Amino acid sequence: MTKEISSRDNPTVKRLHALAHSARDRRKHGETLLDGVHLIDAALA
Numbered sequence: 720m721t722k723e724i725s726s727r728d729n730p731t732v733k734r735l736h737a738l739a740h741s742a743r744d745r746r747k748h749g750e751t752l753l754d755g756v757h758l759i760d761a762a763l764a
Contacts, residue, residue, distance in 0.1 A: 724732055737744040738752040745751050753759050 726732070735752060738748075738750055751762075753762055
């Protein structure tokens, strides 16, 4: 099921924005944001 995101105030949008723009958030949550098949392949290798 796909959900449409229609607001910048959406928690998912805020979370992805924080991961994309804040090294502190990435370290704090132990997460990263990968953009592109080649980056995903490299991360899984």
